[in-house]
Amino acid sequence: MGMEATVWPTTLPEDLRAHLPEGLADGVFPAGCPSRTVLDHITSKWGVLILLALSEGEQRWSELRRRAEGISEKMLAQTLKTLERDGLVLRKAQPVIPPRVDYSLTERGYELSGLLVPLVAWAYNNADDILNGQR
Amino acid sequence: MGMEATVWPTTLPEDLRAHLPEGLADGVFPAGCPSRTVLDHITSKWGVLILLALSEGEQRWSELRRRAEGISEKMLAQTLKTLERDGLVLRKAQPVIPPRVDYSLTERGYELSGLLVPLVAWAYNNADDILNGQR
DNA sequence: TAAGGTACTCACCTTTTGGTAAGTTATGGG
DNA sequence: CCCATAACTTACCAAAAGGTGAGTACCTTA
Numbered sequence: 001m002g003m004e005a006t007v008w009p010t011t012l013p014e015d016l017r018a019h020l021p022e023g024l025a026d027g028v029f030p031a032g033c034p035s036r037t038v039l040d041h042i043t044s045k046w047g048v049l050i051l052l053a054l055s056e057g058e059q060r061w062s063e064l065r066r067r068a069e070g071i072s073e074k075m076l077a078q079t080l081k082t083l084e085r086d087g088l089v090l091r092k093a094q095p096v097i098p099p100r101v102d103y104s105l106t107e108r109g110y111e112l113s114g115l116l117v118p119l120v121a122w123a124y125n126n127a128d129d130i131l132n133g134q135r
Numbered sequence: 136m137g138m139e140a141t142v143w144p145t146t147l148p149e150d151l152r153a154h155l156p157e158g159l160a161d162g163v164f165p166a167g168c169p170s171r172t173v174l175d176h177i178t179s180k181w182g183v184l185i186l187l188a189l190s191e192g193e194q195r196w197s198e199l200r201r202r203a204e205g206i207s208e209k210m211l212a213q214t215l216k217t218l219e220r221d222g223l224v225l226r227k228a229q230p231v232i233p234p235r236v237d238y239s240l241t242e243r244g245y246e247l248s249g250l251l252v253p254l255v256a257w258a259y260n261n262a263d264d265i266l267n268g269q270r
Numbered sequence: 271t272a273a274g275g276t277a278c279t280c281a282c283c284t285t286t287t288g289g290t291a292a293g294t295t296a297t298g299g300g
Numbered sequence: 301c302c303c304a305t306a307a308c309t310t311a312c313c314a315a316a317a318g319g320t321g322a323g324t325a326c327c328t329t330a
Contacts, residue, residue, distance in 0.1 A: 029184055029187070029202075029203070029204060029255075030204055031204040031205035033262070034262040034263060034265075034266050035255075035258045035259040035262035037262070037266065038258045038261065038262040038265050038266065039183065039255065039258040040180060042254075042258060043178035043179075043180075043183060043254075044178075045175060045178075045287095048174065048178060049164055052164070060306085060307090061306070061307055061308080062306070062307080067164075068164070069164060069165055069166040070166035072288070072289055072290080073307085073308070073309090074288075074289070074290085074308095074309085074310090075287090075288065075289085076308095077307085077308060077309075078288095085269050086265050086266075086269075087264075087265055087268050088265075093307090096297090096306095097295080097296045097297040097298075097305085097306085098295095098296080098297080098298095098304085098305040098306040098307075099295085099296090099305090099306050099307050099308080100306075100307085101306080101307065101308090108261065108265075111257075112257060115250075115253050115254045115257055116254065118250050119177075119178075119250045119251065119254060120164075120170075120174065122246075122247060122250055123170045123173045123174040123177060124170040126173065126243065127168070127169040127170035127172070127173040128169060129222075130169075130173050130221050130222055130223075130243075131169050131172065131173065131221075133222050134220050134221075180317095195276090195277090196276075196277055196278080197276070197277080207318070207319055207320080208277085208278070208279090209279085209280090209318070209319075209320090210317090210318065210319085211278095212277085212278065212279080213317095213318095228277090231276095231327090232275090232276085232325085232326045232327040232328075233274085233275045233276040233277075233325095233326080233327075233328085234275090234276050234277050234278080234325085234326085235276075235277085236276085236277065236278090
């Protein structure tokens with residue numbers, strides 16, 4: 001009897017770590033590595049929000065502005081451009097006046113959003129506990 | 136016959152979206168929302184790498200420096216402090232000389248790393264395709 | 271006595287990121 | 301003729317992130 005510490009695994013279960021590629025298995029992420037660049041894009045403040053919004057389906061510029069609350073036009077343009085270059089977002093512009101542009105996820109972007117959504121949901125669900133528990 | 140476009144779902148499957156909390160279901164992330172803060176911490180450049188490294192188990196300061204290749208001492212200290220305050224990382228300091236400090240994931244941090252690892256692995260696996268496909 | 275080891279902190283400076291407000295385009299409507 | 305509209309671009313400035321190098325603490329070993 002007496003106090004007993006709660007115990008949980010100290011490393012990830014084998015089946016999860018088994019899916020890690022080689023050079024990553026020891027937790028080392030080489031500095032110049034291309035994956036660092038990609039990781040920066042997809043975990044950027046606005047990148048996450050845009051990908052999340054687009055996981056709800058095709059949307060216009062103005063709709064994206066509304067959903068990623070607080071984003072400036074400059075950052076929206078910049079973020080969309082990066083995601084488009086990365087092949088995660090598809091831009092369809094119709095030659096009408098006033099202009100109409102629809103954004104959607106590519107197949108790759110769609111695949112990614114499947115990983116991003118649980119992460120965002122986790123942050124959303126744990127945010128209050130995390131920030132309240134600080135002295 | 137002729138050309139046929141590859142088709143994939145344009146929104147996430149119902150069972151995934153069903154796990155999204157209320158206010159998130161329409162893809163809107165309120166600007167002042169606490170989850171924005173938490174999301175920024177866990178998707179920060181160095182935060183991701185530290186959490187990833189720690190998913191391999193308890194590690195010392197110097198070992199973390201090595202694994203998060205390229206990080207400066209200043210940023211390592213800062214990132215660890217944030218993650219510790221957020222209750223994701225546990226710091227155990229031993230009063231010996233020279234000092235010895237071990238860092239590990241808390242239960243909450245461990246839970247999080249289960250979502251982060253697939254994301255990082257995805258970035259690692261797709262990085263070359265993504266960066267090569269740009270003109 | 272002096273050097274070495276570990277985990278930091280601090281001050282200073284550079285680089286990157288991001289916001290603001292204005293300008294652009296082309297057309298249809300009043 | 302002029303304004304509104306949607307989707308941007310640009311120039312300029314402020315703020316935040318991040319790097320560098322020095323300093324600190326304390327004991328052990330040479």
